[in-house]
Amino acid sequence: MADNxxxxxxxxxxxxxxxxxxxxxxxxxxxxxxxxxxxxLPPTLPILAVRNTVVFPGTVMSLQVGRERSxxxxxxxxxxxxxxxxxxxxxxxxxxxxxxxxxxxxxICMIMRVFKLPDSNQAIVVHGLxxxxxxxxxxxxxxxxxxxxxxxxxxxxxKQLDALVHTVRQTAGKVIERSDxxxxxxxxxxxxxxxxxxxxxxxxANFVSEFEPRQKLLExxxxxxxxxxxxxxxxxxxxxxxxxxxxxxEVKETIEKNQREYFLREQLAAIRKELGEEExxxxxxxxxxxxxxxxxxxxxxxxxxxxxxxLAAIPQASPEYNVIRTYLEWLADLPWSVSTxxxxxxxxxxxxLNEDHYDLSMVKKRIxxxxxxxxxxxxxxxxxxxxxxxxxxxxTSLGQSIARALGRKFVRMSLGGIRxxxxxxxxxxxxxGAMPGRIIQEIRKAGANNPxxxxxxxxxxxxxxRGDPASALLEVLDPAQNGTFTDHYLDVPFDLSKVMFIGxxxxxxxxxxxxxxxxxxxxxxxxxxxxKLLIAKRYLVPRQLRENGLTASNCRVKDDAIxxxxxxxxxxxxxxxxxxxxxxxxxxxxxxxxxGRFKSVTLDAERVEEFLGxxxxxHDVIDRENVPGVAxxxxxxxxxxxIIFIEAAAMPGKxxxxxxxxxxxxxxxxxxxxxxxIRTHAGELKIGPERFNQSDIHVHVPAxxxxxxxPSAGVAMLTALTSLLTDRPVKPKxxxxxxxxxxxxxxxxxxxxxxxxxxxxxxVTEIILPADNGGDLAELRRDERxxxxxxxxxxxxxxxxxxxxxxxxKLKFKAPAADERKTGRGRRNSSRGxxxx
Numbered sequence: 001m002a003d004n005x006x007x008x009x010x011x012x013x014x015x016x017x018x019x020x021x022x023x024x025x026x027x028x029x030x031x032x033x034x035x036x037x038x039x040x041l042p043p044t045l046p047i048l049a050v051r052n053t054v055v056f057p058g059t060v061m062s063l064q065v066g067r068e069r070s071x072x073x074x075x076x077x078x079x080x081x082x083x084x085x086x087x088x089x090x091x092x093x094x095x096x097x098x099x100x101x102x103x104x105x106x107x108i109c110m111i112m113r114v115f116k117l118p119d120s121n122q123a124i125v126v127h128g129l130x131x132x133x134x135x136x137x138x139x140x141x142x143x144x145x146x147x148x149x150x151x152x153x154x155x156x157x158x159k160q161l162d163a164l165v166h167t168v169r170q171t172a173g174k175v176i177e178r179s180d181x182x183x184x185x186x187x188x189x190x191x192x193x194x195x196x197x198x199x200x201x202x203x204x205a206n207f208v209s210e211f212e213p214r215q216k217l218l219e220x221x222x223x224x225x226x227x228x229x230x231x232x233x234x235x236x237x238x239x240x241x242x243x244x245x246x247x248x249x250e251v252k253e254t255i256e257k258n259q260r261e262y263f264l265r266e267q268l269a270a271i272r273k274e275l276g277e278e279e280x281x282x283x284x285x286x287x288x289x290x291x292x293x294x295x296x297x298x299x300x301x302x303x304x305x306x307x308x309x310x311l312a313a314i315p316q317a318s319p320e321y322n323v324i325r326t327y328l329e330w331l332a333d334l335p336w337s338v339s340t341x342x343x344x345x346x347x348x349x350x351x352x353l354n355e356d357h358y359d360l361s362m363v364k365k366r367i368x369x370x371x372x373x374x375x376x377x378x379x380x381x382x383x384x385x386x387x388x389x390x391x392x393x394x395x396t397s398l399g400q401s402i403a404r405a406l407g408r409k410f411v412r413m414s415l416g417g418i419r420x421x422x423x424x425x426x427x428x429x430x431x432x433g434a435m436p437g438r439i440i441q442e443i444r445k446a447g448a449n450n451p452x453x454x455x456x457x458x459x460x461x462x463x464x465x466r467g468d469p470a471s472a473l474l475e476v477l478d479p480a481q482n483g484t485f486t487d488h489y490l491d492v493p494f495d496l497s498k499v500m501f502i503g504x505x506x507x508x509x510x511x512x513x514x515x516x517x518x519x520x521x522x523x524x525x526x527x528x529x530x531x532k533l534l535i536a537k538r539y540l541v542p543r544q545l546r547e548n549g550l551t552a553s554n555c556r557v558k559d560d561a562i563x564x565x566x567x568x569x570x571x572x573x574x575x576x577x578x579x580x581x582x583x584x585x586x587x588x589x590x591x592x593x594x595x596g597r598f599k600s601v602t603l604d605a606e607r608v609e610e611f612l613g614x615x616x617x618x619h620d621v622i623d624r625e626n627v628p629g630v631a632x633x634x635x636x637x638x639x640x641x642x643i644i645f646i647e648a649a650a651m652p653g654k655x656x657x658x659x660x661x662x663x664x665x666x667x668x669x670x671x672x673x674x675x676x677x678i679r680t681h682a683g684e685l686k687i688g689p690e691r692f693n694q695s696d697i698h699v700h701v702p703a704x705x706x707x708x709x710x711p712s713a714g715v716a717m718l719t720a721l722t723s724l725l726t727d728r729p730v731k732p733k734x735x736x737x738x739x740x741x742x743x744x745x746x747x748x749x750x751x752x753x754x755x756x757x758x759x760x761x762x763x764v765t766e767i768i769l770p771a772d773n774g775g776d777l778a779e780l781r782r783d784e785r786x787x788x789x790x791x792x793x794x795x796x797x798x799x800x801x802x803x804x805x806x807x808x809x810k811l812k813f814k815a816p817a818a819d820e821r822k823t824g825r826g827r828r829n830s831s832r833g834x835x836x837x
Contacts, residue, residue, distance in 0.1 A: 026150050028108065028129055045085040045108065046073040047134070047144035051092035054214040055107045056201040057128040065122040069096065072143040074114060074124055082111040085132060085148055088215060099137035099144075105151065105219045108132050128201075131218065153197035154222045164227050165196050171234040172203055178241040182206070200226040208233050265312075283325070284312055290332035297336065300492045304331050323429060330436060330490065335449045339498065342450075343407035344375040356401040357394055358535045363387070363522055367402055381479040386458065386503035386516075389524030390638040392574020395504040398524075399454040408500065409451035411442040416457035421467025424476065426489035436489040439476060439496070450498035458515075459505035470512045477501055477518040506638060526573025526640050528757055528784060529566050536562045540579045548586040553600065555589045557582070560605040567761075568615035569608070573639045585611050626732050629724035631806070633716030634737040634759055634767070635708070636751030641758030643735055645702055646713065646720040653696025661701035664709025671699050673740055674718035677799060678725060680742075685809060687725045697721070712749035714740035715768060718799060719806045728807045735759045736768035736806065744799045752776035753784065760788055768802055771795040 026041040048063075048070055055061050063086075065074055077084045087106030089097050109126035117123055131151040139145040155161070172190055176182050186206060193199045204217040204226070213233065220226045291304050311324045343349075349371055353364045370383055387395040396412065403410035418424075426437035435441070442453060461470045475481045482496040503519055505511060527535065541557050562582075570577040588611040589601045609615070629648040634641060657675065659668055678685065679692060699717065701708055715738035723730050737755055739747040748770040756777070759767055774795055780788065794805050803809040 028150070039081075041108070041148075041150060042081065042083060043147060044138055044145050045083060045132075045148050046077055047085045047087055047102070047106075047137075047146050048073045049089050049097045049102060049144065050086055051089055052211045053086075053088060054211065054218050055086050055109055055126060055128045056205040056214075056218060057107060057130050058198050058201050059128050059205040060112070060125060061128070061205075062123060062125050064117075065124060067095070069141075069143050071122060074111065074122055076143065078111050078114050083129075084109055084111065084126075085134070085146065086126065087134065088211075097144075098140060102134065102137075102144075103215065105131060105133055105215075107218065108148070108150075131221065151221050155196060156222075156224060161196060161224055161227075164224060164231070165199060168199065168203065168227050168231050168234065171231060171238060172207070175207065175234055175237050175241065178238070178245060196227060197223045200230050203230045203234070207237065268312075284308065287311075287325070287328050287332065291328065294332050294334070295337040296331065300331070300336070303492055304328060327429060327489075330440075330444070331492075333444050334440070334494065335443065335447055336494075338448050339450045340408055340448045342374060342378075343405070344371055346371055346375075349405035352405040353398075353401055356404075357398060358538060359527075359531060360394070360398065360524065363398065363524060366520075366522060367405070371406070381497065384477050384479070384501045384503070384519050386505060386508075386511075386519040386521050387524055388505050388508050388521055390506060390526050390573030392572055392576030393524045393526060394574070395524060396454060396456060399452060399502045399504070402500075402502070403452040406452065406500070409446040409448050411446045411451045411453045412456055413438055413442050413453060414456045415469070416460040417462065418469045419462040419464045419466060421469050421472045422488070424469050424472035426487040428488045429491070434489055436487050437472075439485070440487045440490065440494065443494070443496075443499070449495065450500070452500045452502065455501060455503040457505070458503040459507055459510045470515050473515055474518065477503075477515065526638075526754060527575060528753075528787070529563070529761075530784070530787060532566050532575055532578055533559065533562055535575050536565075536578060536582060540575060540582050544579065544583045544586045548583070548590050550586055550590060550593075554593060555586060555600065556602045557585065558602065558604045561585070561603045561608050564605040564608050565612075568617055569612060571617045571639055581612060626729045628727050628729050629720055631716045631720035631723060631730050632735040632764070633713045634735050634755035635710075635713070636754050641751060641754030641756070643758060643762045643764070644708070644713070644716075646716045647700045647702070648720045648724040649698045649700075650691070650695045650724055651698070652694065655693050656696040658696065658698045659700075660698070661704045662707045663701060664707065666711050667701075667709050667713055670711055670714040670740070671717050671721075673742060674714060674721050676742060677718060677740065677744060678721055685722065685726055691725055697724070710749075711739040711747075712737045712751075714738060715746060715796075715799075715802055719802060722803055722809065723807060726807065726809065728809065730806050731766070731808075733763060733765040734768065734806060735762075735764040735766075736802065738768065738770045738773075738796070738802075740799060746770045746796050746798060746802065748772035753780060756780075756788055756791070757784070760791055765790065766792045766794065766805075768794045768796055768805055771797045 027038045028041045048065075050063065053061075053063070055063075065071055073084055085106050086109050087102045089101050090103060091101060094101050108129045108131075110129060111124055112127050113125040115123040132148040133151055135147045135149050137144060137146045169190065173187060176184070176187050176190070189202065190199075193202055200217070200223060204214060207230070208214050208217060213229075217226055217229060220229070288308060291301070291308070296304060307324050307328055311321065311328065314321055314324075346368055350364070350368060353360075353367065357364075366385070373380060387398060389395055399412070400410050422437065424437045424439060426440060427434035439453075443449065443451070446453075455473075458473075461473075463470065475485060476496060479497060482499075484493040485496045486493050508516060508521060537559070541562075542552075545551060545555055562578075565578055565581045565585075569581050572578070585603055585608070589598075589603070592598050592601060603611070629650075631646045633644045633646055635644045657671070659671055663671075675697070678687070682689070682692070699720070701713075715736045718740055719730060719736060722728075737749055737752075739749055741747065752769065752773050753776060756767065777793065794801070796802050796805070
């Protein structure tokens with residue numbers, strides 16, 4: 001306000017004297033019974049402060065009056081000339097506005113009617129007359145009174161203004177025509193307004209709804225500027241109405257189409273009812289609802305709708321009816337949009353894994369790393385793991401623990417013996433009795449699209465004329481492709497990228513290379529006797545006591561009993577048979593307690609034979625007769641390590657070599673390489689040519705019913721043959737392992753931990769092993785190192801060292817070159833499901 005700073009502050013109840021400045025008399029045109037009349041504008045006006053309200057000249061508006069000061073304004077003006085000034089507040093939250101709380105421009109209004117409301121408030125109907133500016137606020141109490149100045153319209157007549165008025169009229173007419181909220185009387189009023197200023201005020205009052213633009217239009221005295229702003233608002237409204245009409249037309253067209261379809265379907269239903277084909281077809285609406293609830297992807301929903309329409313069009317007696325219905329039921333039952341929320345609490349997951357499994361630190365570390373990555377990158381692709389290890393080491397139960405730690409559904413799918421590709425991809429619907437493959441079936445059972453799916457025994461998949469299931473798994477286990485896995489039965493893509501796949505295998509070699517390349521191999525080694533003892537005490541014994549109705553108070557299993565079970569009644573890498581043996585002890589105890597013979601039983605090593613009979617397993621020991629031609633080797637098997645004896649004998653003959661003991665090709669080649677090396681160094685070993693030309697050599701490895709293969713028996717073969725041909729016995733209680741080459745190198749082999757522990761159990765005191773296997777000894781845990789205490793290790797790089805240690809034979813030592821030592825470094829004999837020498 002320009003002049004509010006000059007307002008004199010008064011005490012409540014006092015009036016301020018009028019300013020001494022004289023103002024010229026202003027006239028105001030007001031409506032009368034005989035037409036418009038000009039009356040002088042009073043020098044001062046009572047001011048009615050309103051909130052977020054603008055009254056335009058030439059318009060009629062109803063206002064509600066509730067504040068005491070506002071009521072005084074109405075009470076003073078109504079009996080007299082009925083004129084008040086209506087001005088909006090700057091802040092609508094102010095309850096008692098002062099001079100500084102009013103906007104500068106308002107409207108002079110005439111009170112036409114006053115209504116008393118039941119709640120002691122008032123309602124007034126006012127007619128806007130003209131704009132005014134507040135010059136001075138003269139009084140504040142008991143009401144606001146101010147000196148005002150009229151603001152007449154500024155009009156620049158001409159063709160431009162006429163064109164603008166014409167445009168505004170046309171636009172306003174279109175808005176009135178297309179809007180359902182504006183009455184038709186507004187068009188009549190619009191046609192009867194001939195003054196540009198009045199036209200702008202009328203349209204501002206009826207078409208501008210927000211307070212700030214209305215106040216801005218009220219403050220604009222230039223008519224052309226006002227009309228341009230009104231034209232902008234009308235244009236926006238017209239565009240909005242056109243867009244709304246377009247949308248309504250599209251919706252109406254859709255509704256009409258749906259109504260037409262509904263009408264035709266009702267007619268079709270009536271015809272079918274007359275033909276007696278309508279019985280049992282109530283399942284179609286149910287299927288439609290189930291498919292809608294399943295929230296299928298858009299393309300799959302279109303396929304489902306197409307099949308639904310086919311189902312509705314064919315007779316129920318048709319064979320194809322049941323085929324389509326079963327297909328739609330499968331689509332409705334699959335969890336297209338149902339997922340479980342991953343629990344990414346690392347500490348909780350670690351606790352669960354430690355509760356369920358002993359040791360397996362590398363496996364647990366890998367799972368926790370996966371959880372950490374998923375927490376930082378939730379949308380990332382999960383790994384496809386494969387647990388490789390002998391039976392009974394906890395591969396399947398580890399998958400269950402991972403699912404529990406993640407909070408995912410667990411699904412186990414056994415692949416052992418599968419030979420048909422359709423087991424993975426399903427059958428096409430053209431076949432009778434066709435069904436989806438096992439992958440889709442297990443997903444439906446899980447009820448979520450992100451379960452943990454364990455592909456058990458993945459190394460035992462077969463193949464025949466019906467296809468190769470392993471090749472079908474290539475798409476399933478490829479993160480770049482399984483997002484659009486297409487089952488032959490469904491014939492639509494299903495997203496498997498959210499599924500966490502974990503495979504299990506006893507040995508990796510039978511897995512096709514392409515399939516093996518898609519999985520991250522995690523090897524689970526067999527348990528040592530000490531580990532088995534701890535697992536039995538922590539997990540197996542409490543579980544079997546619970547399952548057989550016993551408690552720790554009436555059945556106590558001592559450590560020496562468990563050790564005897566491990567050594568004499570089971571031979572395995574895992575603990576499955578150990579748990580069966582413990583179960584046998586618990587059952588025998590339960591029988592004795594039920595018969596009343598005992599109230600409690602303590603099971604020690606001596607009582608094991610009483611419950612389970614004589615020992616089932618007999619271990620080879622090192623203290624056999626020490627004769628030339630016999631060497632002790634170390635072998636790896638799927639159930640752990642063991643010692644093997646290499647026996648060589650010579651007889652008159654023609655230099656032939658005979659091998660027995662079910663030796664594999666690799667092991668036979670090791671014997672040939674050993675014999676070649678001996679003949680190469682025959683002069684240094686003082687072996688005459690007649691020993692080779694006039695004698696046949698027979699090499700035998702006992703336990704002939706057990707297949708044996710692998711290169712790691714090369715050192716033992718060389719030692720046994722050299723011992724035979726030089727007539728020198730091998731050093732007592734010495735075992736050895738390592739692959740040999742024709743250059744005399746000793747190469748590293750695998751299974752060192754299992755071999756060393758087996759040697760210790762058999763009474764071996766010294767072990768020859770490749771120098772490059774020293775790192776395997778460093779990886780032994782503390783308890784495993786304790787078990788090997790007392791063993792003397794001889795790391796060797798060449799055969800000269802082997803013969804010097806084993807036989808005391810000193811050959812001329814040839815130091816290997818640096819690149820020679822690298823040959824074969826890092827190689828390990830792989831498992832082929834048989835004893836690895």
